[in-house]
Amino acid sequence: MAVSTDPIDGTRLKEQFPLLSREVHGKPIVYLDSAATSQKPLSVLNAMDDYYRTINSNVHRGVYMIAEEATNRMEIARALVRDFIGARSSSEIIFTKNATEALNMVAQSWGRANLSAGDVVVLSHMEHHANIVPWHMLAAEIGIQLRWIPLDTEGRLDLTELDTLLDGAKVLSVTAMSNVLGTMNPVRTLTDAARKAGAISMIDGCQSVPHGTTNVQELGADFLAFSGHKMCGPTGIGVLYGREDLLEAMPPFLGGGEMIRDVRLDGFTTNDLPWKFEAGTPAIAEIIGLGAAVEWLNGVGMDNIRAHEVSLTEYTISTLHQRFGDRINIHGPTSALERGGVFSFDFDGLHPHDISQVLDQHAVCVRAGHHCAKPLMKLLGIGATARASVYVYNDTADIDALADALDATGAFFTL
Amino acid sequence: MPGLEDLYREIILDHYRNPRNRGELETPPAHRVEGFNPLCGDEIVLYLDLDADGRVADIRISGQGCSISQSSASMMSAAVKGKTVAEIDDLTRAFKAMMSIHENSLEGAETTEPIDAPDVKLGDLEALRGVVKFPVRIKCATLAWNTLAQGIEESSA
Numbered sequence: 001m002a003v004s005t006d007p008i009d010g011t012r013l014k015e016q017f018p019l020l021s022r023e024v025h026g027k028p029i030v031y032l033d034s035a036a037t038s039q040k041p042l043s044v045l046n047a048m049d050d051y052y053r054t055i056n057s058n059v060h061r062g063v064y065m066i067a068e069e070a071t072n073r074m075e076i077a078r079a080l081v082r083d084f085i086g087a088r089s090s091s092e093i094i095f096t097k098n099a100t101e102a103l104n105m106v107a108q109s110w111g112r113a114n115l116s117a118g119d120v121v122v123l124s125h126m127e128h129h130a131n132i133v134p135w136h137m138l139a140a141e142i143g144i145q146l147r148w149i150p151l152d153t154e155g156r157l158d159l160t161e162l163d164t165l166l167d168g169a170k171v172l173s174v175t176a177m178s179n180v181l182g183t184m185n186p187v188r189t190l191t192d193a194a195r196k197a198g199a200i201s202m203i204d205g206c207q208s209v210p211h212g213t214t215n216v217q218e219l220g221a222d223f224l225a226f227s228g229h230k231m232c233g234p235t236g237i238g239v240l241y242g243r244e245d246l247l248e249a250m251p252p253f254l255g256g257g258e259m260i261r262d263v264r265l266d267g268f269t270t271n272d273l274p275w276k277f278e279a280g281t282p283a284i285a286e287i288i289g290l291g292a293a294v295e296w297l298n299g300v301g302m303d304n305i306r307a308h309e310v311s312l313t314e315y316t317i318s319t320l321h322q323r324f325g326d327r328i329n330i331h332g333p334t335s336a337l338e339r340g341g342v343f344s345f346d347f348d349g350l351h352p353h354d355i356s357q358v359l360d361q362h363a364v365c366v367r368a369g370h371h372c373a374k375p376l377m378k379l380l381g382i383g384a385t386a387r388a389s390v391y392v393y394n395d396t397a398d399i400d401a402l403a404d405a406l407d408a409t410g411a412f413f414t415l
Numbered sequence: 416m417p418g419l420e421d422l423y424r425e426i427i428l429d430h431y432r433n434p435r436n437r438g439e440l441e442t443p444p445a446h447r448v449e450g451f452n453p454l455c456g457d458e459i460v461l462y463l464d465l466d467a468d469g470r471v472a473d474i475r476i477s478g479q480g481c482s483i484s485q486s487s488a489s490m491m492s493a494a495v496k497g498k499t500v501a502e503i504d505d506l507t508r509a510f511k512a513m514m515s516i517h518e519n520s521l522e523g524a525e526t527t528e529p530i531d532a533p534d535v536k537l538g539d540l541e542a543l544r545g546v547v548k549f550p551v552r553i554k555c556a557t558l559a560w561n562t563l564a565q566g567i568e569e570s571s572a
Binding site: 358368370383384413 | 418419422423428431454455456457458479480481482483485549552555
């Protein structure tokens with residue numbers, strides 16, 4: 001297989017990530033779990049630390065200098081996120097505590113205001129629980145119906161019946177990239193089909209936004225949810241992008257401070273977007289940290305990150321197949337151009353917990369389990385998988401370390 | 416620092432590679448019960464045949480899971496065969512005590528109250544003592560035992 005040109009030297013980038021210099025069990029850490037959460041560069045840690053050390057104050061209401069600085073820093077971060085995903089206005093960028101909350105906000109606020117018994121929501125078989133359970137909750141509450149886009153044998157969405165599935169549907173909510181299979185879905189095709197059918201589209205961008213250029217205009221998405229901690233930012237901060245007219249018409253999610261314009265004894269009026277959906281003191285340090293993460297990613301270049309991961313994906317798939325042949329089965333599409341750097345695999349018939357336990361002794365961090373995608377696991381006919389995933393700071397040496405550790409795992413259990 | 420050899424003792428690997436009492440029993444007379452660990456997808460199906468005296472006449476295990484859950488189930492099946500429900504109850508409490516005393520100490524309580532554990536020889540099951548150093552795996556080791564308790568309860572009901 002021809003190996004793509006890699007514009008990024010992951011080995012050198014590691015120096016900017018303090019955690020990646022530590023050891024576990026006396027060996028240098030090999031972090032291959034970025035699909036669960038990414039590591040954070042020094043610039044992000046410093047931005048958050050700097051906020052607490054120099055301008056810690058509550059935002060938006062203070063008239064003193066540091067409160068204005070904190071407010072400015074937070075709103076600069078919002079503008080950075082806006083430009084990062086090609087949104088037209090900062091009003092369309094809602095900060096949430098994570099992507100799960102963003103998805104729930106759409107199901108609960110938009111859903112309850114616009115859906116009624118019998119209305120159809122279309123999901124896919126590869127969704128994360130966060131894009132399934134909120135709709136199940138709504139189904140239990142108001143009786144909406146769920147339809148499911150099936151998968152083909154290589155773990156891609158099977159779109160042959162898409163128009164039928166969308167017929168009469170009010171919502172299409174799908175992931176841009178599977179956190180288990182790595183499959184990258186044709187988002188524009190999906191959102192176009194939804195629009196044609198008169199449905200709104202919601203895209204779960206948790207696995208796609210950190211790994212390549214995102215433009216909501218090109219995606220044609222009405223809503224996009226993603227998390228900060230998978231894109232070099234801190235935990236506790238997520239983003240809901242929503243088209244301004246949809247957000248304007250949508251009732252507030254949580255009530256409290258910040259989201260109101262006026263409160264009287266007989267009622268309230270809501271604040272302007274985006275604050276209408278940001279009740280209570282926001283995660284100021286985390287928002288500032290996310291802004292720093294966006295700046296860091298922009299500095300590296302999102303197209304470069306995608307090219308790096310395509311190259312690393314080719315290397316991973318060919319290395320694991322060359323070294324282990326039929327002993328390993330990697331789920332999802334075989335072509336690196338159709339997938340991201342997420343590799344769920346079965347190895348030697350071993351249970352994923354046993355694999356990850358032995359890998360840990362070799363300082364190789366991978367995830368084992370159902371990856372919050374139990375309907376997909378059932379479809380694949382397995383209870384769990386081991387999953388390695390790469391990001392901007394990984395290199396071919398990390399993949400070699402994974403292969404060496406798998407070698408040792410196989411030897412350990414088949415003595 | 417606990418090493419792999421603490422977790423994967425040779426006897427555990429032996430039970431994992433050569434599980435005892437693997438298979439199914441006809442139901443009835445046997446009773447079928449399923450256990451499930453939602454965290455890792457481990458699944459155990461246990462077939463329990465209690466005779467008129469409340470003694471385990473036969474037991475079979477099927478299902479899938481990690482080496483710890485599978486070997487624990489295998490060792491358990493060997494340990495309870497021919498035993499009465501009362502004897503199994505003692506064994507279960509002794510096994511769980513071995514697990515949970517350490518569970519407590521891992522949660523930071525230095526002076527753990529010893530759980531009221533019957534004075535029962537655990538035999539091969541002692542090999543699973545090392546699991547407590549790997550807290551996330553304790554549930555793997557106890558899955559078969561919880562399933563057995565459920566099976567006995569259902570059979571006796």
